[in-house]
Amino acid sequence: MRSFRNLITPLVALLLVACAADDKNLIPEDLSETELYRKAQSALELRNFGEAVDNLRALESRYPFGSYAEHAQLELIYAYYMRQEPESAKATAERFIRLHPQHPNVDYAYYMKGLASYTADVGLMERYVEIDMSRRDPGQARDSFTEFAELLNRFPESPYATDARQRMIFLRNQLSLYEIHVADYYLKRKAYVAAVNRGQYVVENMQRTPAVPAALAVMVEGYLQLGLDEEAQSTLEVMRLNYPKHPSLDEAGNFIGYKRFDDVDPSVWTIISFDLIGGGEAETPQPPASSD
Known part of the structure; x- marks a missing residue:
């Protein structure tokens, strides 16, 4: 060989x-x-x-x-x-x-x-x-x-x-989702402080992104695992108020455990959004015509 x-x-x-x-x-x-x-x-x-x-x-x-x-x-x-x-x-x-x-x-x-x-x-x-x-x-x-x-x-x-x-x-939406994937990794390895920090970063710095509800759920899960019940309860109240249908909550609003953030259609985040393959988006513009 x-x-x-x-x-x-x-x-x-x-x-x-x-x-x-x-x-x-x-x-x-x-x-x-x-x-x-x-x-x-x-x-x-x-x-x-x-x-x-x-x-x-x-x-x-x-x-x-x-x-x-x-x-x-x-x-x-x-x-x-x-x-x-x-x-x-x-x-x-x-x-x-x-x-x-x-x-x-x-x-x-x-x-x-x-x-x-x-x-x-x-x-x-x-x-x-x-x-x-x-x-x-x-x-x-x-x-x-x-x-x-x-x-x-x-x-x-x-x-x-x-x-x-x-x-x-x-891009901001994508970066927020990346933070949740990292938080998932930390939760799987029981690095709860690191997971909570990732969730908190999304909540504080990436508002109005699709990752915020999952970030709150990560924080609740992490706080509960760390025995910080007061912090978990206050974060849970924010979840109940803003995202009552999140899969981490039951119909009564009780936290039933963090559900991994795998329910987003991957096509939303594909490279189609940057024109590499056809998908309904406008073509990459050519430079303006020369004035010469």
Whole structure:
């Protein structure tokens, strides 16, 4: 098996080098700036994002100070994202923001950076299989939330602001559900103080999210297990008042034990909400048309 791997590795490397060389040869060196730009536009219209990336990169490297250079960088962000290369999309967006902070369309770079951050760690299988995204590591979701917030802070009137706000609601809901999954983990391992702290964090910092009722139930369960009956009773009163139908309560409002937070339709939290697979949401917007 080791010898087979040793044979495959250099073959793969050679194949990649050959493909890279072929890509360079696909774009004639004598193409003008306008011709390269038109080729890139044609590829984008045909949704041939690989070809679009090649032409936009060639345009950027051959004519870095040309009339299409800045807009080509914006379109390269889009092409990378649609090619499912979010890391490259994010890096290109960050470079555009750094080089052109006063560009009239820099808000688009901020917006795409937020999209790319969220999808940066999504694997191939996750793109096509319905999964509960709230169980994923929340790091990218937090980054995306922060980046959309920066867009809204800098450009509150941006045409992308409304969509960014909606995505922030989605992300906040997802982050709150992640906290409950962690609390479940702590309860299973009888780490009751840690579980209560997670529930309390959701109640205090993530109000109006779908995780709040479960967070209250986690707190009641944790307090009871810790023998803190007074704290459990006061939290239970809040539950009875606001969520009388929660599965942790019986018809009389008595606490019958924490029910794991597994009654949410996973499709609500799938990557469909970020346009990776078709699901009724608007397509990822292309950058505004160039004024050149």
